[in-house]
Amino acid sequence: MRIDALQYCNWSPEIFRQMRQGQVDAVHVTIAYHENFREMVARIEEWNRWFERYPELIFQGFGAGCIDKARETQRTAIFFGFQNPSPIEDDIGLVEIVHRLGVRFMQLSYNNQSLLATGCYEAEDPGITRMGREVIREMNRVGLVIDMSHSAERSTLEAIELSQRPIAITHANPSFWEPALRNKSDKVLAALGESGGMLGFSLYPHHLKDKGQCTVQSFCDMVARTADLMGIDQIGLGSDLCQSQPDSVVEWMRVGRWTKQIDYGEGSKSAPGFPAQPSWFEDNRHFGNIEAGLRAAGFSDQDTAKVMGGNWYRFFDRSFSPEG
Amino acid sequence: MRIDALQYCNWSPEIFRQMRQGQVDAVHVTIAYHENFREMVARIEEWNRWFERYPELIFQGFGAGCIDKARETQRTAIFFGFQNPSPIEDDIGLVEIVHRLGVRFMQLSYNNQSLLATGCYEAEDPGITRMGREVIREMNRVGLVIDMSHSAERSTLEAIELSQRPIAITHANPSFWEPALRNKSDKVLAALGESGGMLGFSLYPHHLKDKGQCTVQSFCDMVARTADLMGIDQIGLGSDLCQSQPDSVVEWMRVGRWTKQIDYGEGSKSAPGFPAQPSWFEDNRHFGNIEAGLRAAGFSDQDTAKVMGGNWYRFFDRSFSPEG
Numbered sequence: 001m002r003i004d005a006l007q008y009c010n011w012s013p014e015i016f017r018q019m020r021q022g023q024v025d026a027v028h029v030t031i032a033y034h035e036n037f038r039e040m041v042a043r044i045e046e047w048n049r050w051f052e053r054y055p056e057l058i059f060q061g062f063g064a065g066c067i068d069k070a071r072e073t074q075r076t077a078i079f080f081g082f083q084n085p086s087p088i089e090d091d092i093g094l095v096e097i098v099h100r101l102g103v104r105f106m107q108l109s110y111n112n113q114s115l116l117a118t119g120c121y122e123a124e125d126p127g128i129t130r131m132g133r134e135v136i137r138e139m140n141r142v143g144l145v146i147d148m149s150h151s152a153e154r155s156t157l158e159a160i161e162l163s164q165r166p167i168a169i170t171h172a173n174p175s176f177w178e179p180a181l182r183n184k185s186d187k188v189l190a191a192l193g194e195s196g197g198m199l200g201f202s203l204y205p206h207h208l209k210d211k212g213q214c215t216v217q218s219f220c221d222m223v224a225r226t227a228d229l230m231g232i233d234q235i236g237l238g239s240d241l242c243q244s245q246p247d248s249v250v251e252w253m254r255v256g257r258w259t260k261q262i263d264y265g266e267g268s269k270s271a272p273g274f275p276a277q278p279s280w281f282e283d284n285r286h287f288g289n290i291e292a293g294l295r296a297a298g299f300s301d302q303d304t305a306k307v308m309g310g311n312w313y314r315f316f317d318r319s320f321s322p323e324g
Numbered sequence: 325m326r327i328d329a330l331q332y333c334n335w336s337p338e339i340f341r342q343m344r345q346g347q348v349d350a351v352h353v354t355i356a357y358h359e360n361f362r363e364m365v366a367r368i369e370e371w372n373r374w375f376e377r378y379p380e381l382i383f384q385g386f387g388a389g390c391i392d393k394a395r396e397t398q399r400t401a402i403f404f405g406f407q408n409p410s411p412i413e414d415d416i417g418l419v420e421i422v423h424r425l426g427v428r429f430m431q432l433s434y435n436n437q438s439l440l441a442t443g444c445y446e447a448e449d450p451g452i453t454r455m456g457r458e459v460i461r462e463m464n465r466v467g468l469v470i471d472m473s474h475s476a477e478r479s480t481l482e483a484i485e486l487s488q489r490p491i492a493i494t495h496a497n498p499s500f501w502e503p504a505l506r507n508k509s510d511k512v513l514a515a516l517g518e519s520g521g522m523l524g525f526s527l528y529p530h531h532l533k534d535k536g537q538c539t540v541q542s543f544c545d546m547v548a549r550t551a552d553l554m555g556i557d558q559i560g561l562g563s564d565l566c567q568s569q570p571d572s573v574v575e576w577m578r579v580g581r582w583t584k585q586i587d588y589g590e591g592s593k594s595a596p597g598f599p600a601q602p603s604w605f606e607d608n609r610h611f612g613n614i615e616a617g618l619r620a621a622g623f624s625d626q627d628t629a630k631v632m633g634g635n636w637y638r639f640f641d642r643s644f645s646p647e648g
Contacts, residue, residue, distance in 0.1 A: 038362055045417030093369030101424055 001025055001071065001309035002287050003316075005200035005238035006081075006149075006171040010245045011050060015284065016057040019076040022284035025309065026067045026316070028105055028170060028238070032082040034256030037094055040087035044101055047078065062102055064317035079316070081105030081170070083150060083253075085116050085135070092131070092138055099142040104320050105170060106139065107147045108132060108159060111265065112258060117148075117155040120181050121265075125152035128162060140164045143320045149182070149200075149238075156188050165319065166196035171238035173202050174229070177222040178209040182266065186229060193230030198315050200238020201226075205275035206266035207240070212276040216289055220297035223307060232303050236312040237290065243283055247273035325349055325395065325633035326611050327640075329524035329562035330405075330473075330495040334569045335374060339608065340381040343400040346608035349633065350391045350640070352429055352494060352562070356406040358580030361418055364411035368425055371402065384426055388641035403640070405429030405494070407474060407577075409440050409459070416455070416462055423466040428644050429494060430463065431471045432456060432483060435589070436582060441472075441479040444505050445589075449476035452486060464488045467644045473506070473562075480512050489643065490520035495562035497526050498553070501546040502533040506590065510553060517554030522639050524562020525550075529599035530590035531564070536600040540613055544621035547631060556627050560636040561614065567607055571597035 002023050008030040009015050019027060031043040051059055061067065061077030070077040080103045088094040088106070098106070108117035108128070116132035118125040128136065136159065139146055146167040148156040159167055169192060175183040184192075184199070192199060201223060208214035209222070226235055242250070250273060254265040264272055280289040287308070294304045326347050332354040333339050343351060355367040375383055385391065385401030394401040404427045412418040412430075422430070432441035432452070440456035442449040452460065460483065463470055470491040472480040483491055493516060499507040508516075508523070516523060525547060532538035533546070550559055566574070574597060578589040588596055604613040611632070618628045 037365070041361070041421055042415075042417070044421060045415070048417065048420050091366075091369070093366070093372065096372050097365055097368060097425070100426070101421070 001067070001305065001313055003067065003236065003309035003312040004028070004241070004284075004287075005168070005198070005236055005312055006030065006202075007239060007241045007243075008245070009241055009243040010249070012244070013054055013057065015243060016050075016054055016076065018284040020057060020074065022287045024076055024284050024287060025070045026061055026077040026079060026312070028079045028081050030083050031080045031103075032087045033084055033110060033253050034086050034258070037087050037089055037091075040082070040098075041101075044080070047080070051078075060102055062104075063320050064313055067313055067316065079104045081107075081147065083107045083147075084110035085114050088135070090115060090131070092134055095135060095138040095144060096142050099144045103144060104316075105145045105147045105168065107150055108135075109152075109155065110150045111254070117159065118152040119150055120152045122152055125154040127154045128158045132159075133162060136162050137164075141323050143322050145319050153185060153188060156184070157191055160188075160191050160195050160197060163195075165323075166198065166315070167192070168198045168200070168315070170198075170200040171202045171204070171207075171240040172199065173207045174222065174226050176225070178207060180207055180266065183207055189226065189230050193234040196234070198234055198236060198311060199226065199230060200236050200312075202238055202240045203277065203281045204240035204242070205277060208278065212278050214278050216278070216280045216293040217297070220290070220293040220299075223294065224297050224299070227303070227307075232306055233311055233314075235307055236309065236315075237287075237307070239281065241277075241281075241283070242274055245274055250274050325391070325629065325637055327391070327560065327633035327636040328352070328565070328608075328611075329492070329522070329560055329636055330354065330526075331563060331565045331567075332569070333565060333567040334573070336568070337378055337381065339567060340374070340378055340400065342608040344381060344398060346611045348400055348608050348611060349394045350385055350401040350403060350636075352403045352405050354407050355404050355427075356411045357408055357434060357577050358410050358582070361411050361413055361415075364406070364422075365425075368404070371404070375402075386426055386428075387644050388637055391637055391640065403428045405471065407431045407471075408434035409438050412459070414439060414455070416458055419459060419462040419468060420466050423468045427468060428640075429469045429471045429492065431474055432459070433476075433479065434474045435578070441483065442476040443474055444476045446476055449478040451478045452482045457486060460486050461488075465647050467646050469643050477509060477512060480508075481515055484512075484515050484519050484521060487519075489647075490522070490639070491516070492522045492524070492639070494522075494524040495526040495528070495531075495564040496523065497531045498546065498550050500549070502531060504531055504590065507531055513550065513554050517558040520558070522558055522560060522635060523550065523554060524560050524636070526562055526564045527601065527605045528564035528566070529601060532602065536602050538602050540602070540604045540617040541621070544614070544617040544623075547618065548621050548623070551627070551631075556630060557635055557638075559631055560633065560639075561611075561631065563605065565601075565605075565607070566598055569598055574598050
C-alpha cells in the first residue's frame with residue numbers, strides 16, 4: 001500500500017496515470033492556499049470535472065474504505081485538504097460544511113499568522129488563538145484533521161496539546177537533518193509521536209539535506225533516525241510533490257493577496273521558482289525508489305510497509321469520522 | 325410511514341417534537357428562496373446547529389435508508405431543497421456541490437423567470453433555457469430532483485420531457501379543484517404521472533378550495549380524483565406548512581431582492597401575510613386527520629399508506645443517487 005499525504009501538482013491525466021504506475025493508492029491533495037470559501041468551492045468543482053472525466057484513474061476519497069476500493073479497482077483515491085484555514089473565513093460553521101464536501105486535512109496556518117494559529121515565517125508566535133481553540137474542538141468533532149506543516153513551534157505544540165484527537169504534520173522533515181524553517185524540532189516531533197500523531201516526510205528540495213542533490217540513502221537514514229525519535233507507527237510520506245507547476249503558482253503560494261511585494265519564501269531572488277526534484281523522486285512513478293531505499297537502510301518488510309502507506313491508512317481510518 | 329415533501333416552518337424544538345408526535349418520518353425542508361450560494365451555505369450551517377442540538381429528534385437525510393433509520397430510532401429525517409435555483413448562481417458545477425451537501429430537490433424557477441425556466445407569475449413562458457437544459461442533465465447525473473412547483477406550464481411540460489429521470493411537483497394541487505395560479509392543469513398532471521413523476525398535495529390555504537375553510541372531505545375527494553388522473557403510485561403529500569413564520573418571511577419569499585415594490589403574490593393588500601391554516605391541518609400532529617380522511621373517502625389501507633408516505637419513499641429511493 002502506498003499513500004502520499006501531500007501533493008500539489010499541475011493535475012493532468014498524465015499525472016493520474018503516473019500515480020497508478022507508481023502504485024499510489026491514495027493521495028492527499030491541496031485544494032486551497034489563500035482561497036476564500038467560494039473560491040475553494042470552485043477548486044472542488046475543477047476536481048469534480050477530473051473525477052467525471054477520468055473515473056478509470058481517480059475518484060474522491062472520503063474514508064479509509066476508499067483506499068481499499070482504490071486498490072481493488074487499480075485506481076487512486078484523492079483526498080482533499082487545505083494548507084491554510086482561509087476557506088473557513090471567520091465562520092466556525094464552515095468546518096462541518098467543508099468536511100461534508102470531503103475535506104479531510106486543514107492547516108491552522110500557512111507561513112503567516114492566521115485567525116487560528118501562527119505560521120513558521122512570523123517573528124513572534126503567540127500560540128493558538130481564541131478562535132483557534134474553538135475550531136480545533138470543532139475539527140475534532142466532525143473529523144477534520146489538524147495539520148501543522150507550515151505552523152510555528154509554539155502554535156504546533158499547543159495544537160498537539162489542545163486537540164483531543166491525534167494531529168498531523170503532513171509534509172515536513174526533522175530539523176536535525178536539515179535546519180530549514182519549515183522543518184520540525186525534536187521537541188515537536190517527540191510530542192507529535194507521543195500524542196499518536198503522524199509526520200509525513202517531504203521530498204520538496206528545500207526540506208532536504210543538500211536540496212536537489214540529496215541522496216536516497218541520506219533520506220532513508222533520516223527516516224530511520226526519526227523512527228527512533230517518534231516511533232515506527234507515527235511516520236509516513238508527504239512528498240509535497242509540485243509536479244509541472246509554473247513558477248506563478250509558487251508565487252501565489254507565497255504571496256497570495258497578503259502583500260504587494262515579492263516574498264521568496266524558501267526560495268531567493270536568484271532562484272525564485274520551484275526547485276528541481278532529486279533524480280530519484282521526480283514523479284509518482286518513483287515511490288519504488290524510496291521503498292528500495294528503506295530496505296537498504298535496514299527497514300524490515302513490515303516497517304517498510306508501514307512507512308510507505310500502512311501508517312497513514314490506520315490514521316485515515318480513525319481520523320475522518322465524527323467523534324463518538 | 326409518513327413523509328411530507330415540503331415544509332418551511334420557523335424551526336424550533338417544539339416543531340421537531342410535533343413532527344415526532346405526528347409520526348412524520350421524513351420532511352423535505354426548504355433552505356433557500358432567493359439566497360446565493362454562500363447565503364444558502366449559512367442556512368445549512370443553521371440546520372447543522374439544530375442537528376447537533378437535537379439529535380434525539382432530527383438528523384439530516386441523504387437517501388431512503390435514512391427514512392428507515394428515522395423509523396427505527398423514532399426521529400425525523402430532514403431532507404434539504406431549494407425553491408429557486410439562485411444558490412447555483414450561473415455555475416453548473418455547483419449542482420454537484422449542493423448535492424454533496426445533501427440538497428435533494430431544486431425548483432428550476434420560483435414565480436419569476438430564472439436562468440433555467442419560467443415561473444408561474446410571468447406573462448410569457450418561453451420554456452426551458454439553454455442553461456436550463458444543461459442543468460437538467462447535470463441534475464439527472466448527480467441525483468438532484470427537478471421540482472416544478474412554482475414554474476409555468478410550458479416550462480413544466482418541457483422539464484418533464486427533457487428530464488431523463490422522473491421529476492416532482494412537491495407542493496401544489498390540481499387546478500380542476502382550485503384554479504390558483506400555482507395549481508396545475510390536467511395536462512401537466514397527466515404528463516407528470518405518465519413520466520413516473522410525483523405530485524405532493526399542498527395544504528397551504530391559497531392552494532385549497534375555500535382556502536382556510538376547506539374541509540378535509542373536499543381535500544380527500546380531490547386526492548381521489550387526482551389518483552384517477554395520475555395513478556395511485558404518483559401522489560403524496562407536500563404540505564407547504566409555514567408554521568409560526570412572521571409575515572416578514574412571506575414578504576422575503578415573494579419579493580426577495582428582485583423588486584423595490586411590494587408584491588403580494590397569492591395574498592393581497594388587505595391580507596398580505598400568511599393565511600390561516602384549516603383547523604384540521606395546523607401542524608405536524610395533524611397528519612392523522614388526513615389519513616382518516618383518505619380512509620373515509622374510500623382509500624384502501626394500502627392506497628392510504630402510499631399517499632401518506634409510501635410513494636415518496638420509493639421516489640426518494642430511486643432519485644437521490646448518481647445515475648448508473
